[in-house]
Amino acid sequence: MSEQNSSAAAQDDIVRIEHVSNSYYENQLGIFGKRKKNQVLRDVSLTIHRDEFFGLVGESGCGKSTLANCILGMVPFEGTIEVAGMSYGKANRKEFTRHVQAVFQDPLSALDPRRRIGEILREPLDIHGIGTKEEREAKVKEMLETVGLDASYATRFPRELSGGQRQRVCIGASLMLEPELVIADEAISALDVSVGAQILNLFRKIHDEKDFAMLFISHNLNVVYYLCDRIAVLYYGEIMEQGGAKEIYDNPAHPYTRILQAAIPDLKPGKEKKEMAFVEAKNARPWVEGACPFYRRCPRALDECKKAPPLTNIAKEGEPEHLVRCWRHS
Ligand SMILES: Nc1ncnc2c1ncn2[C@@H]1O[C@H](COP(=O)(O)OP(=O)(O)OP(=O)(O)O)[C@@H](O)[C@H]1O
Numbered sequence: 001m002s003e004q005n006s007s008a009a010a011q012d013d014i015v016r017i018e019h020v021s022n023s024y025y026e027n028q029l030g031i032f033g034k035r036k037k038n039q040v041l042r043d044v045s046l047t048i049h050r051d052e053f054f055g056l057v058g059e060s061g062c063g064k065s066t067l068a069n070c071i072l073g074m075v076p077f078e079g080t081i082e083v084a085g086m087s088y089g090k091a092n093r094k095e096f097t098r099h100v101q102a103v104f105q106d107p108l109s110a111l112d113p114r115r116r117i118g119e120i121l122r123e124p125l126d127i128h129g130i131g132t133k134e135e136r137e138a139k140v141k142e143m144l145e146t147v148g149l150d151a152s153y154a155t156r157f158p159r160e161l162s163g164g165q166r167q168r169v170c171i172g173a174s175l176m177l178e179p180e181l182v183i184a185d186e187a188i189s190a191l192d193v194s195v196g197a198q199i200l201n202l203f204r205k206i207h208d209e210k211d212f213a214m215l216f217i218s219h220n221l222n223v224v225y226y227l228c229d230r231i232a233v234l235y236y237g238e239i240m241e242q243g244g245a246k247e248i249y250d251n252p253a254h255p256y257t258r259i260l261q262a263a264i265p266d267l268k269p270g271k272e273k274k275e276m277a278f279v280e281a282k283n284a285r286p287w288v289e290g291a292c293p294f295y296r297r298c299p300r301a302l303d304e305c306k307k308a309p310p311l312t313n314i315a316k317e318g319e320p321e322h323l324v325r326c327w328r329h330s
């Protein structure tokens with residue numbers, strides 16, 4: 001890549017995550033009076049392009065929310081994270097929040113119960129001193145419309161809304177400052193299936209209409225495939241596979257992704273899935289230091305997997321990047 005091209009590519013990357021690791025110490029003291037250190041994220045690197053819908057998928061406990069919290073500056077980490085060219089720091093906290101906003105799983109706890117919806121939506125503009133009073137009111141009205149609520153909702157309290165309507169308010173609040181990145185962490189998991197589907201469609205519609213990148217976090221590969229341009233599959237704090245959403249869904253190359261994919265009921269009749277399943281817990285292989293993180297549960301593991309594989313691009317020349325961390329990828 002020429003220097004000019006590489007700087008053009010860098011400008012198109014709104015999030016740059018480089019070699020990020022995160023650990024926490026257990027509360028209880030161990031046998032030698034020391035707290036045990038547990039690593040959650042292991043050397044995670046990825047970039048999210050401007051205006052891209054990026055999906056992060058993986059089973060519960062693999063570190064998805066921890067990565068989101070690292071990006072939001074809510075937990076300490078090693079490595080580098082930049083959003084819109086900025087690293088989070090105490091001094092630039094206010095400026096940073098203009099660029100990065102988040103929508104979480106539980107809309108009720110995210111909304112101040114004592115404030116009316118209009119005030120909640122207006123608050124970011126008040127804090128950042130954006131626009132006149134009239135302009136702020138107009139923007140609140142416009143945002144209610146954007147998220148599919150009529151103007152009368154401005155005077156209601158969060159308890160007077162359904163779960164889906166509250167999540168619409170949270171999405172609206174996240175967009176008031178016109179951020180460059182919105183993180184949605186399991187944003188439909190607490191909703192029933194039909195309401196969740198409506199919220200997914202809302203995310204897609206708003207993303208089509210406005211300019212921002214989305215980091216959509218879910219344990220459901222199907223949902224991520226439906227929404228996203230690119231996907232990263234996280235397992236035990238490491239990226240196992242990353243690439244175009246369609247490519248990964250149709251041709252998963254890592255055994256872990258294939259298991260996630262096989263767990264989805266087949267919506268395309270006639271297309272046979274190669275069944276794959278985790279090695280049962282009772283047959284799981286003993287932990288080997290330095291092995292592939294998936295070694296214990298992988299149905300395809302061989303002796304060579306006792307050495308950790310690198311994340312390798314398996315795309316054919318000229319095709320978009322498809323990264324896989326597996327010696328035995330298919
Ligand atoms: N400060 C902490 N104290 C205790 N455990 C922690 C801490 N931080 C992270 N963990 C653990 O790290 C692991 C990853 O947590 P994280 O919330 O990132 O997972 P997740 O992929 O978001 O899971 P889920 O899909 O259930 O939301 C979990 O096992 C969690 O219990």
Ligand SMILES: [Mg+2]
Pocket residue numbers: 064065066185186
């Ligand atoms: Mg989580």
